[in-house]
Amino acid sequence: MNVLPTLSTRQWLNKVPEVMLLFWIIKMMSTTVGETAADYLNVDLGFGLVETSVVMAILLVISLFFQISARRYIPALYWIAVVFVSVLGTLITDNLTDNWAIPLSVSSTVFSIGLIVTFALWYAREQTLSIHSINNLRRELFYWVVILFTFALGTALGDWIAEGLSLGYINAALLFGGLIAVTALAYYVFKVNSVLCFWIAYVLTRPFGAACGDLLSQPADHGGLGFGTTWVSALFLVTIVLLVVYLSLAQKAVSQE
Template identity: 35%
Template sequence: MNSNPSQTRANIVSKVPQITLGFWVIKIAATTLGETGGDWVTMSLKLGYLIGSAIFAVIFIGLVAAQIRAERFSPVLYWATIVATTTLGTTMADFFDRSVGIGYPGGVVIVFALLLASLGVWYKSEGSVAVQSVTTTKAEWFYWVTILFSQTLGTALGDWVAGSDEGGLGLGYEYGALIFGAGLLIVAALYYWSRLSRTAMFWAAFILTRPLGATLGDLLDKPVSQGGLEVSRLYASLILIAFMAVCVVLIPQRPARQAMQ
């Protein structure tokens, strides 16, 4: 029997996946689905941002609770929970930006502050915000709350850059996707060719994939007159669900084991 607590803790397997190229492929698909799925519920079904947020909040809490109760890493459960954060993040950002009326810049500032606060409290409580250190119930709750804030921030960022209403910069969905895609490439280059914190690079990339997905989702379902392809939100969502299902089945995924440096 191992009597070394630190060694025992190091051998605990996390219920979140290792960060690989496949992880990022599925993550971008999930964030795009969050945009089309969230807009389908709030706009196409005409339920509104508040009711849509309430629906997705219930789903989010239920899936996080299931994720925490799970005894081992489950790719299906993990990615279902990620999708729940992207859809809830979409509807929450739209509710505050549009219904409450704080506009895209105001939404970005508020959610960014919430994200920093979540990371700060998490670090102070657990001593690390590395994904591979998510091996306790408390750390899991911090992880999923932080994920939710990062998804909401990403939605607000994507809308701010691409949109022309609510104080948006009006650069369009194509340019928005190019800007955030370029940002991801820069983060990837810094990850491989610099000595910057791997944990910081992960969270930067995680945040940037959300506005990339938001702009891609808007590019798919917005009217042609607004620079989109006018694909049905429902059909776009179903296609993305099928793509994610294939990726989850075919791309090998293992639980994270070692903390980032």
């Protein structure tokens, strides 16, 4: 297998998972957890936005340290980092909205520009945006910056559509779910570029997951089903853990063949 060199002499295998059905299931659940967990820590436990954001930022830095230090894809390390990115991305948008009174339309635009600029810098330096070649330090750093932007953008976009435009959680979920379906159709039927379709779908799963999370957790008088952030966060976290354990065991079995 060809492995590209890093900035030094270190080499490693591709650091992100293959894009399969389980990838999208865990990704969608992690976006929902990001939405509900942020609300649970901030509102239910009364930690406050700033304090919660600081704690999540520290946990994210720690998780990324172990993820980046690894020489290959390890499911537990990768998905722990994704969950923390999801929570922090939600909190960044919430801080801008609640503490700085920045309209969701503005933050959505700013995050979109930041995402495009990061993609442009990544491509200019590496000549690829493919997740199948996250095999050096620079590419992995670009990858995680992009992931953070997608979660912050998805939160802002989802809240803007569902709440700012008063579309409601159900309609927002249907809208973003429909756009994901269109993206899948473009890839499988019309053979649109796979890298482009992947990143479009990755961005869209964030507001889709956020809308689903709000739909499940918010009270009925706010347009939700009223299950509460505690139960929704716990259910999805347990499911993510079980799926990651399964992936870890499957990876170990393959490596021993």
